[in-house]
Ligand code: FES
């Protein structure tokens with residue numbers, strides 16, 4: 215099977231992936247962080263590298279590398295009244311587009327998905343904008359998809375950033 | 383060859399020495415140190431333009447003709463290694479009309495070729511080729527002096543940490559670092575091969591605040607109770623960092639007593655925080671293998687000494703802070719009076735198991751990246767300080783805690799109670815004011 219053959223044309227799978235990604239981003243916008251974390255597999259991770267071609271969170275520093283344990287710590291903190299970087303809270307909206315899905319050879323339950331995104335964030339002073347690409351390693355389960363890895367590569371991932379208080 | 387700096391003195395400085403001296407008292411500084419662009423200009427000229435400033439680590443330019451670009455204060459510089467292996471700190475500025483000759487963060491090149499008219503420089507900064515040579519009747523000596531890249535007046539290194547001073551005057555690096563070199567030793571000795579390397583990239587964050595807020599914070603232990611309260615479990619323990627988990631509170635919201643942990647300060651404004659209470663020290667097979675390798679090299683007793691965790695954050699004033707145990711360096715790069723870039727470099731211990739070093743790289747995402755759970759709280763506090771200091775309701779920023787109670791310390795310098803603010807007092811009242819008035823620091827002498 216060539217790579218081109220693995221790409222799902224408009225199909226129930228692509229529709230399902232699109233709906234899943236849209237919901238995943240809406241959970242972040244609604245700050246439903248526990249529900250969002252539940253989308254990840256037990257060994258799942260959320261990763262935002264600092265290099266465009268970064269292969270792993272061990273090769274170079276990352277903006278985020280949260281396994282489920284770190285996610286739980288971050289989410290617990292986000293609910294704390296004194297999480298200073300979220301006073302006031304961020305309001306965000308994620309725009310997700312250019313969604314593609316492909317099969318993963320040798321992994322019947324695996325689906326890889328790609329998307330482009332823009333996130334607008336407003337806390338105080340001026341709004342901030344982030345743009346980049348999402349890459350998802352998804353696993354199909356009986357009750358829908360689970361995320362094994364969400365990789366967020368910002369167009370300016372190697373730039374210096376002011377504080378990022380919420381997930382991208 | 384011409385020195386890189388100092389630039390010609392301003393015809394009329396924004397502040398006279400007498401005016402500057404009214405802004406600094408033994409236990410407080412005027413808020414304009416954080417808010418006045420004229421003060422910032424003077425800091426770049428007289429402090430970053432004179433003191434020993436951290437430029438980079440030798441491991442960032444391991445091979446002949448390797449280079450990195452960075453800044454010393456406002457001066458864009460290239461740190462290179464030449465064909466013979468010597469390190470140079472060169473001005474990233476064409477001697478012709480000022481175009482920067484290197485536009486990338488790092489790389490390897492024998493020649494820096496200016497994109498404007500093609501003047502080309504060797505990796506040691508000397509002019510290698512001059513197009514339109516015949517239009518310059520100047521002799522070789524002139525070409526070698528003012529037609530080459532300017533260079534830092536002094537460059538020196540300590541265990542691979544390269545510092546530069548843009549003036550010929552002032553103490554040598556060894557004198558300048560004095561007792562804080564033990565903190566560098568504390569980091570480098572942790573490497574079984576006795577060497578460290580900057581190999582895990584660089585995490586960069588921007589603080590919309592004055593650079594000194596980051597430095598002040600580097601010797602401030604007790605802010606953790608308040609600034610980082612959201613990172614604690616109900617039992618007062620912070621999430622694990624690189625194998626160790628500090629407990630910074632007891633009984634829910636009650637602060638721990640920071641005093642016994644102490645802070646240490648040295649001449650020229652350096653200092654470190656004593657170790658906060660760490661309950662969970664690293665463990666597991668990777669750590670055990672790491673300890674085995676240290677013991678194979680140094681024996682059991684010396685290894686125990688090396689691994690003794692006695693200090694948390696160290697500051698080399700005014701340009702860097704670092705954690706030996708956390709295996710990272712933070713470089714403070716002032717941009718403007720209310721904007722600062724911090725570059726965080728993970729540090730690999732040569733000879734340690736790879737997984738031990740990659741663990742340090744990984745954990746920085748949780749602790750010190752722009753999206754981390756610890757640093758973001760500090761950044762928020764720094765930015766709120768910048769906002770608050772716009773107020774004229776109080777003119778002074780206070781460093782008055784534990785006046786005069788510090789005692790002489792065996793590494794040189796002094797040790798104070800954990801919440802003592804004496805290290806900041808050394809920085810401002812003995813060094814900042816000295817440099818800003820044209821001196822070379824250490825007014826106590
Ligand atoms: S400015 Fe560099 S060659 Fe002219």
Ligand SMILES: [Fe+2]
Pocket residue numbers: 599605606609610756760
């Ligand atoms: Fe802090």
